Amino acid sequence: MPLRAGERAGLDDPYQVLGVPRSATAEDIRKAYREFAKRWHPDTNPDKPEAEARFKAISAAHALLSDPERRARFDRGEIDASGAERAPPGGPGGWREWAESSEGARYRSRGFDFGEHAGPSGFEGEDFEDLLSRAFGAGARRAGPRRGADIQLGLRIPFLDAVRGATRELVLQDGRRLSVSIPKGAEDGLVLRLPGQGMPGRGEGAQPGDAFAVIEVEPHPLFRREGRDILIDLPVTLKEAILGARIEVPTIEGPVAMTIPPWSAEGTRLRLRGRGVDGGHQFVVLKVVLPQGPDPALETFLRGWAPRDGSDPRAGMRAP
Amino acid sequence: MIGIEELASRIPELPRAEIPLWIERRWLRAERGPEGAWHFTEVDIARVRLLVELRVTLEVTEEAMPLVLSLLDQLYDARRTVRALLEAVEEQPAEIQQAVLAAARQKA
Numbered sequence: 001m002p003l004r005a006g007e008r009a010g011l012d013d014p015y016q017v018l019g020v021p022r023s024a025t026a027e028d029i030r031k032a033y034r035e036f037a038k039r040w041h042p043d044t045n046p047d048k049p050e051a052e053a054r055f056k057a058i059s060a061a062h063a064l065l066s067d068p069e070r071r072a073r074f075d076r077g078e079i080d081a082s083g084a085e086r087a088p089p090g091g092p093g094g095w096r097e098w099a100e101s102s103e104g105a106r107y108r109s110r111g112f113d114f115g116e117h118a119g120p121s122g123f124e125g126e127d128f129e130d131l132l133s134r135a136f137g138a139g140a141r142r143a144g145p146r147r148g149a150d151i152q153l154g155l156r157i158p159f160l161d162a163v164r165g166a167t168r169e170l171v172l173q174d175g176r177r178l179s180v181s182i183p184k185g186a187e188d189g190l191v192l193r194l195p196g197q198g199m200p201g202r203g204e205g206a207q208p209g210d211a212f213a214v215i216e217v218e219p220h221p222l223f224r225r226e227g228r229d230i231l232i233d234l235p236v237t238l239k240e241a242i243l244g245a246r247i248e249v250p251t252i253e254g255p256v257a258m259t260i261p262p263w264s265a266e267g268t269r270l271r272l273r274g275r276g277v278d279g280g281h282q283f284v285v286l287k288v289v290l291p292q293g294p295d296p297a298l299e300t301f302l303r304g305w306a307p308r309d310g311s312d313p314r315a316g317m318r319a320p
Numbered sequence: 321m322i323g324i325e326e327l328a329s330r331i332p333e334l335p336r337a338e339i340p341l342w343i344e345r346r347w348l349r350a351e352r353g354p355e356g357a358w359h360f361t362e363v364d365i366a367r368v369r370l371l372v373e374l375r376v377t378l379e380v381t382e383e384a385m386p387l388v389l390s391l392l393d394q395l396y397d398a399r400r401t402v403r404a405l406l407e408a409v410e411e412q413p414a415e416i417q418q419a420v421l422a423a424a425r426q427k428a
Binding site: 094095097099100101102103104105106107109 | 361362366369373393403
């Protein structure tokens with residue numbers, strides 16, 4: 001066990017000078033001081049030449065320990081028995097100057113293993129290159145060959161290529177042609193990494209950078225996409241909407257036949273199961289279109305028609 | 321560069337018996353000359369003074385030394401890094417210096 005600061009110094013230690021334990025109360029210290037001061041007063045010890053030094057030491061020890069603030073600082077090792085600030089290890093003029101010079105890198109920290117108390121990340125030393133590359137990316141690394149820069153490219157693809165997946169050719173600025181495989185169901189903004197297709201690296205054995213293709217999906221005149229579902233607006237005639245019909249609907253995989261049930265209103269969503277992207281569905285939204293008029297037969301019919309449902313469709317819209 | 325004899329004469333309090341331990345634990349990173357004797361450069365001598373201060377003057381135990389040294393070394397690593405960055409900033413044109421300082425102040 002190391003001795004605590006102050007204890008090792010023998011007669012320099014004010015506690016030893018006064019012969020009191022470190023736990024002594026202010027009263028203990030005051031009593032001890034009185035007793036020692038009396039015993040070692042130079043006037044009462046003319047035959048002892050060391051008495052004057054002892055008396056001075058006793059006075060100094062008392063001065064230090066009777067001041068609670070200074071006593072506490074001494075106990076913490078911040079000041080020595082004379083009350084002087086204790087220099088931190090390696091202070092000015094010593095290790096610090098060397099440690100902060102470039103030669104100091106020889107004593108670079110290797111971290112300290114706290115054993116079972118170590119956190120998940122441990123307590124690792126971090127060297128300058130680590131720090132720079134963390135701050136500025138891998139490109140900041142100075143040592144060794146330098147990896148080429150990454151490049152970013154826009155890739156505009158038709159809606160159906162994005163939905164179904166496709167292979168497209170991409171022409172780089174330097175004239176290189178790359179074949180890019182677009183995964184099925186690619187969405188707008190998807191970034192495809194093309195490893196090693198970026199700028200060439202510098203230095204021997206340097207890795208080239210990567211190319212990143214940012215997918216931009218062109219809108220389709222018929223289809224829209226909501227996640228894995230495909231939506232399509234399907235115009236139907238008044239007759240089809242009321243009487244029902246079997247009609248052909250375009251899907252992303254080609255036209256399919258579909259039944260419109262009788263009395264399908266405007267905006268009805270009909271589902272074509274499994275016709276979306278990757279297990280999604282296609283929803284068909286009906287748009288009822290009137291026949292291109294004039295149609296005197298229809299008009300005549302409607303004039304003579306008394307609807308069974310006589311309710312007002314705007315009943316809920318009356319202003320309060 | 322000096323050998324262990326001169327090191328001991330320069331630092332009288334040096335506990336010579338501990339030197340092999342210090343080197344083995346990499347507290348002291350001295351190098352061996354071609355004839356097998358330890359060579360101490362100026363930075364190694366300063367390091368020895370630090371180790372003497374810790375082990376002899378402050379009586380840091382062998383067990384506590386790795387922790388104390390690790391903390392000290394990390395502190396100086398950080399200070400070296402900051403110094404290098406500041407020197408690099410100083411070499412930049414004034415407007416870049418201002419931009420870096422302004423950004424650093426915002427983050428501090």
